[in-house]
Amino acid sequence: MAKDNKFDKVINIKNRKASFQFEFVDTYVAGMVLKGTEIKSIREAKVSLNEAFCLFLDGELYVRQMHISPYSMAASYNHVAIRDRKLLLSKKELEKLETKSQEKGLTIIPVRIFINDRGMAKMEIALGRGKKSQDKRQDLKEKDAKREIQRMAFD
Structure with missing residues (x-):
């Protein structure tokens, strides 16, 4: 008899602008403190990370x-859409992140939210440095060059 897994739907919500605007120095995976209706909304992929920090x-x-x-099915015990949510990391990781984030030009950015194999919502965060416009143009040129090489390979 096959084991019925209720977490088969893959949830992978990304902050697409983050990789374009920031150069990632370090990445971490953190747990989140959520309410019941919040995790249900995350499983429905109704999350936006665009302005999050x-x-x-x-x-x-x-x-x-x-x-x-x-959450659409909740009656009266629904959550507030935008509020501060605590992230769970080890004490050593928190101390390291706090000292690094105080350096000039470094910030902590949420990159993506996913549900792991145990059904827990996790957030991938990155310690990032802001890109200048010339760096962004260089990334676009490299991306176009890769696309051209792939087109030539298929022809």
Whole structure:
């Protein structure tokens, strides 16, 4: 008898602008403190990371401006769409991130949200440095060159 897995649907919500606007120095995977209706909305992929950013408050890491749409099937106990959500990392990782984020030009960016094989919602965060416009143009040129090489390979 096959084992019935209710987490077969792959959830992978990305912040597409993050890789274009930032150069990633380090990446981490963090857990999130969520309410019941929030995890249900995440499983329906009703999340936006476009304006989200991470910050430290009292030695703990929070994600701010992440929009999780209210769950459609909830009656009166629904969540607030935009609120600060605590991220769960080890104490060593938190200390390392806090010292690095205080350096000039480095910031912590949420890159993607996914559901792991145990059904837990995780967030991939990156320590990033902002790109200048010339760096962005260089990335676009490299991307176009790769696309041209692939086109020639298929012809």
